[in-house]
Amino acid sequence: MNPATTSIAALDRWQIIFHETMAALLRAQEAVKRQFGFWGVLNGLWKCNRDLKILNSSLKALSELPDGALSEEFIKAHILELRKLLNSIDDLVSAGKRHGWTNRTLTSAPLGQIRMRGEYVADYLDALEMSIDPEVLKAVEEGRSQIDRGECEVMERLF
Amino acid sequence: MRSDGAALLSEDPYSFKLSQQAASYLRRQNADTKERINDALLEAAKDPIGASDHLVNRGAERKVRVGGLRVLFRIDSVAKLVLVDAILPRGDIYKHTRR
Numbered sequence: 001m002n003p004a005t006t007s008i009a010a011l012d013r014w015q016i017i018f019h020e021t022m023a024a025l026l027r028a029q030e031a032v033k034r035q036f037g038f039w040g041v042l043n044g045l046w047k048c049n050r051d052l053k054i055l056n057s058s059l060k061a062l063s064e065l066p067d068g069a070l071s072e073e074f075i076k077a078h079i080l081e082l083r084k085l086l087n088s089i090d091d092l093v094s095a096g097k098r099h100g101w102t103n104r105t106l107t108s109a110p111l112g113q114i115r116m117r118g119e120y121v122a123d124y125l126d127a128l129e130m131s132i133d134p135e136v137l138k139a140v141e142e143g144r145s146q147i148d149r150g151e152c153e154v155m156e157r158l159f
Numbered sequence: 160m161r162s163d164g165a166a167l168l169s170e171d172p173y174s175f176k177l178s179q180q181a182a183s184y185l186r187r188q189n190a191d192t193k194e195r196i197n198d199a200l201l202e203a204a205k206d207p208i209g210a211s212d213h214l215v216n217r218g219a220e221r222k223v224r225v226g227g228l229r230v231l232f233r234i235d236s237v238a239k240l241v242l243v244d245a246i247l248p249r250g251d252i253y254k255h256t257r258r
Contacts, residue, residue, distance in 0.1 A: 064208060067216045075215060126229070126249075127212035127222050136247065140220060140231055143178035143244030153182045155175045158197035159190055 007069040010061050017058045018081055021051040025088040032095045041101060045110035048092070052117040055085075059124045075132055082125045089118035173204045177243040181230075184246040188228075196230055199223045200241050204234050224249065 028044035030036070036044070062070070070078075093115050101107040130136045146152055175197075177185065185193060203211035203223050211232075214220040219233045227249045233242045 060208070063213045063215060065215075067218060070215055072216075123212060123224060126224070127214055130222060130229070130231075131215040131217055136231070136245075137217075139180070139245040139247060140214075140217070143180055143231070146178040146180065147176060147242055147244065151179045153177050153179075155177065158175060158185060158200070159193040 007065055010058070010065060011070075011074070014058050014062055017051070017055050018085070021048070021055045022085060022088060024048040024051040025085070025092055029088070029092050029095055032092065032099055032101060035099065038104075038107075042107055042110075045096075045101075045107060045114065049110045049113050049117070052089075052114060052121075056117055056120050056124075059121065063124060063127065072132065075128060079125065079128055082121060082128070086118060086121055086125065089114060089121070093118070173201055173239050173241055175200065175241050175243060178245065181243040181246045185243075192226060192228070196225045196228070196246075199225050200230065200232060200243070203232070204236075204241050207234055220244070 024044070024047050028041075028048040031041045031044035035041075093111060096102055096107070096111045102111055185196070188196070199210070200223065203221065207213075207221060211221040211223045214222060214231070221232055221234070223230050223232070229247045229249055230243060231245045231247070233244065234240075235242060
């Protein structure tokens with residue numbers, strides 16, 4: 001498969017997974033907020049956790065695409081989607097805490113994993129925002145120039 | 160725990176080349192933070208995809224997060240060098256997931 005086809009496949013896959021995960025998050029939130037019962041909540045949380053796991057692999061694949069595969073417009077739209085996703089994760093985790101689902105072993109495990117997967121999304125989002133942040137790019141450019149000019153320090157270890 | 164970093168170092172002979180700005184930022188950190196950055200970068204040098212994030216459309220530039228800091232670097236696997244371009248404080252993204 002050539003790189004362009006791979007990129008398009010990765011983007012299509014990301015859109016599908018994103019919408020499925022958002023739907024799972026919203027369903028889990030409803031289950032938690034309306035107290036659908038233990039099994040309803042548990043099922044919702046595990047489904048959500050599973051979808052977030054798949055979504056995180058998809059994000060990794062997107063982040064490793066070659067330069068130029070993602071346009072700046074796509075990156076900006078992607079940032080908005082990820083922020084929405086992070087807010088939904090945050091809402092779910094907060095609602096879970098509020099309704100006492102973190103005090104039960106069976107439900108606290110998926111909630112903990114959802115929170116951790118949210119951190120991964122936050123990391124990815126951070127890298128994405130840094131990729132277009134002029135201040136970060138300026139710092140990187142300056143650092144690279146310093147290294148090229150020999151204004152640098154070589155160390156065997158940093159501590 | 161210095162032993163983990165030392166073990167990594169002995170297995171893989173990566174050295175660090177820090178830009179002036181990165182070196183100056185690093186000097187202001189405490190020993191524990193420096194060691195954590197050291198370990199994170201060595202891990203990333205061994206497994207870039209698994210242990211660090213790629214900056215989209217920015218060539219070989221990668222990022223690792225260490226506590227409240229973000230370290231921007233490149234890996235020269237031929238010269239066995241980790242080129243640290245910049246070290247920056249963390250943004251506000253994490254307010255959502257860290258409470």
